[in-house]
Each structure stands twice: as structure tokens, then as C-alpha cells.
Amino acid sequence: MLHDFIILTKILGIPLIDTEDFIEMVLRFVFNSTVVLIIVRYLYFPITKRKDYLFTYLSFSVIIFFLCHLLANVKLGLGFALGLFAIFGIIRYRTNPIPIKEMTYLFIIIGISVINALANKKVSYAELITTNFLIIAVTYLLEKKYFVKAESRKIILYEKIDLIIPGKREELIADLKERTGLNIHRAEIGRINFLRDTARVRIYYYENSDEPDNNDG
Template identity: 50%
Template sequence: MELFGIPVFDDDFYKMLFRFVLNITLITIIIRSFYYKTSGNKTYLFTYYMIAIIVFFLCFTLKKFELDLGMALGLFAIFGIIRYRTDPMEINDMTYLFIVIGISVINSLANQKMSYAEILGANVIVIACIWILSIYKFGANESYKKVVYENIENIKAENQNALKLDLESRTGLKINRIEVGNIDFLRDLADIKIYYNNEQISES
């Protein structure tokens, strides 16, 4: 049965639903069990989910058509505009964004040449790698806060201990390291990032 030359229904609908449920389940495991648990950052949760959903349906739809050069360049242009109009992301956040996009592409574009065991195996391996790296704490257990600091004298190299003690007393956090960013000498202000372990948040 067709409507305006387009089939009303075909068996790919069930395939799409199955793969979508599989994809969103795995994306949820990655985002909620690893990213949010280690970073505590809710800022990109909506973004990660929506990018995963849109990329999945975009790739699933496009694989049924021949993608010409013009459409491919148009898609790259759209993603390029989105990227340049957004705020810079931290490396850890960008890594999870790449994982979300990659997982969605794998789950949507896999064809008859790949078995479901291979598709599921690829997803499980990715999740296992994230879990292993999180256990060995390759930076995943560390979070940061941005602070506008007014005691400009403490940002000098010789006053690093005083800076750390002052920030720890104000924030109540055990600080691992400190990065000093932009310095405004006219207003005696400095942008500072303080890095600390996530366990301190859960314990408090």
C-alpha cells in the first residue's frame, strides 16, 4: 500500500524500533552510569540524548537513499555551523559527545553484513572500555569548578600554597590542582579552575 508513491509501511519499521531501543538503552548506560556519575555535570545531558537520537534517525534514514555529494556537503556545513556557534567544551565532555555520536552511527548504519552479535559486541566493548578506564581513574574521577578570584596577590607562583589553602577554606574541597586563566588587573580579578575528586561531593 502506497500514499503518493511512498510505502505506508514496511518491515524496516520494526528494525528501526528495535535498533532505537537498543541504542537509547546503551546511550543511557554510558551517559547516566559513567558520564554523569563521574562528572556530576547536568549541562550536556539533554544535548547528548538529543544528538544521539537525531544522529540515529538521520543515519538510519540516509542509508536507505543514495547520498549525493551536495547533500553530504550540506550536512557537514550544518554540523560545522553548530560547532562554531557553541561554547568550547572540555576534553572529557567532548569525548563523551564523540562516543554518543559513534555509538548512534554504529547502531543505525549496520547492515546485513553485520550480525546482531557483532553490533551488540561493539557496544559492549565500548561500555567495557569506559568502565575499565573509569575504574583506573584516568582523569574520569576528577571534576572542576570555575572560580572568579579577587585576591590577585595569591596567583603569583610563590604564593601557590596560600592560594590553595584560601580556596580550600572557602569551598570546603580538597583541591588536587589549580589552573589560572584570564587575569583582569584593572579589577583585580582572575578566572581560576579548581580540580577535585568526585568522592568529596558524594560524601558531603
């Protein structure tokens, strides 16, 4: 049976294995997975505790990497990479809203996977490693709030629906601050239940500690 398979591959013009390319693919995959794991597991997850997005990012990384790497020989190049971003941009607006931070991480993961998969021999390993290191470093600095304030969010059930109208936004923020004791700087109105006179409100506030955003359901 193995002999027949070998004969079939020769007929189709497909080599059974290209050792050099196979080893390169494995090494690139290990390198890419390591970089993605550092960003997702040690930068994103400790703060948000969102296991659903953890699974999504790792799965996206694997699929995007192999998709780009195995199709790299088709000479699709930059147009193919930009097409991927366009596709996921469409998905962003055709599915349930994804928080801006999570969407940013998704684009980071896609970008890293595309870079590591499509970088050709004109890109040295030093350049590839440096690029990945800089992405990790910048993400770390921003996530650790060296340049931005620590913003957290929660979804609460709010019963004063007379304050949710646009003209009373300042009164709404003031009431939420007084009730929660949080430094709330903005709020978004979600689902409104007029039968019970309640509304789901997503509040955004600054804090010093890294409280997980596990209430953003």
C-alpha cells in the first residue's frame, strides 16, 4: 500500500516529503506559537481572565499560520495578507460586537501569524525575531499601563431609566459614581426592559488594581 502511495505521489508530481521545507515549517510554527502564547497567556489572560477569547486567539493563530504558510508558494503575497484583514474586518461588523481591546488583540495575533508564516528568505531570522520581540514589548508596555490609565469595565442592571436618555448623560455618570464608588468616566446603554424599568449599562472606570473583566458577558 505504501508502494502504491509513493507511485501515486510521483504521478501527481507531489513529493512525499521535502525535509528542508518541513523542518522550516515546524520551527516557524514553534516560534510563532511561543510568541502568541506569551502575548495571550501572560499579557492578556492574567488581566481579563477571559478563557473564551484565550481559546479563540490560540485557534486563530494556528489556522492563520498554516493557511498562510501552505499557500505561500501560490505567490499571493501582500494582497493575500491584506485580504485576511479585510475578511476579519467584515466579520467584526457581521457578528456580535467584540470589545475594542479583544479585537485589537485579535489583529495582533493575526498579524504575528501572517508575518511569521509569510516572511521569505529576504527577511533574516534576526529581523523576524526582532519584529516579534518589539510587538511583545510594545504590547507589554501598553498593557502594564505605563502610557495609559488602567481601564476596567462592568455590566450592571440599572433601574433609573429616566437618566439613560442622551440629555442626562452627566447625571447618569454622577449617579453611577455615587452608587458604585468607582471612578466612572463613560457608560454605554445596552438592552432596555420597559416592562421592568431596567436597562443593562456597561460602565468604564479607572482603577489602580488589575481587576478581571469577567463581568463583561
